[in-house]
Amino acid sequence: MEAEIQRLLTEDGRVAEQGITVQRREHTLVLGGEVESTQRRDEICRRITSRFPDVEIACDIGIVRAQAPSDVEEIS
Amino acid sequence: MIRIAAVGDVHVDKDVLGRYRPALEQLPEVADVLLVAGDLTRHGTVAEAECFATEFGGLAVPVVLVLGNHDHQSDQQDEVAGVLTQAGMTVLEGSSVVLTLNGHRLGVAGAKGFGGGFAGACASAFGEREMKNFVGMTEAIADKLGAALRSTDSDALVALTHYSPVPETLAGEPLEIYPFLGSYLLARAIDSAPTALALHGHAHHGTERGRTPGGVPVRNVAHPVIKQAYNVYQLLSDEVDADLVAA
Numbered sequence: 001m002e003a004e005i006q007r008l009l010t011e012d013g014r015v016a017e018q019g020i021t022v023q024r025r026e027h028t029l030v031l032g033g034e035v036e037s038t039q040r041r042d043e044i045c046r047r048i049t050s051r052f053p054d055v056e057i058a059c060d061i062g063i064v065r066a067q068a069p070s071d072v073e074e075i076s
Numbered sequence: 077m078i079r080i081a082a083v084g085d086v087h088v089d090k091d092v093l094g095r096y097r098p099a100l101e102q103l104p105e106v107a108d109v110l111l112v113a114g115d116l117t118r119h120g121t122v123a124e125a126e127c128f129a130t131e132f133g134g135l136a137v138p139v140v141l142v143l144g145n146h147d148h149q150s151d152q153q154d155e156v157a158g159v160l161t162q163a164g165m166t167v168l169e170g171s172s173v174v175l176t177l178n179g180h181r182l183g184v185a186g187a188k189g190f191g192g193g194f195a196g197a198c199a200s201a202f203g204e205r206e207m208k209n210f211v212g213m214t215e216a217i218a219d220k221l222g223a224a225l226r227s228t229d230s231d232a233l234v235a236l237t238h239y240s241p242v243p244e245t246l247a248g249e250p251l252e253i254y255p256f257l258g259s260y261l262l263a264r265a266i267d268s269a270p271t272a273l274a275l276h277g278h279a280h281h282g283t284e285r286g287r288t289p290g291g292v293p294v295r296n297v298a299h300p301v302i303k304q305a306y307n308v309y310q311l312l313s314d315e316v317d318a319d320l321v322a323a
Binding site for chain 2: 013016018019021033034036037039040064065066067068069071072073074075076
């Protein structure tokens, strides 16, 4: 099932995410990783829940922050 | 001194418009150029490229980039590159550009790169035609990247790729997919020139810092790795100090 979810997330044109992790914890599948918007996170969880209606899904996907940096690294 | 802002894997579509812009507007205060390490879009469509151009275009610093695997998804990579070029950005693929910044010449040579794996666990051009094509693709791209790096005359030279040249910056990714995240051939190309810094993306669960076998600093600037709009790296600091001493 994990492999099917990975392929669905990558190959589904409405998702196209390669960075989502899928971990089985007892009777729950935990989706992890980070995406660029809340819409994408919600769509991922909706697609997986719809494809596997009998599986308990925990959506632990975050949104990547996009603030300006506060420091500089000197390369030497 | 040259300050380089860098990020990759921003995967812009219309739902991302406006997220990066406030930080990008601050770029002239903290950096002299912005380098983007591929995966600018989600599916590589012209519409998404236009979104990227809207979000990352019209900045007060030059923007230099390479495409990533997502930017090839719709087989419209040439059209995508055309949109970005039209927006004033420099798109590299086995090519280079020299920018004069603060009186210094920054050379950037870039290529998307490709997979194949790393020393001790890499693919070989042997067996099925598909396997030979896979390895041959990486060899061809790495050869072009190396030639672009070696032919660029500059004060500081940066290699920009989407795929990783080293395994160190993949730490955190499953070992099983390393061959799809980069190739040692890219590092060999980078080490064939006096490269000061190598930047890449692609590995969302990777690690920021690594070095090529030849000692070139490598930074994975994939957005989920750096967790901010861009990182800033400073080159040629010693030259600035020498100038100050001379003055």
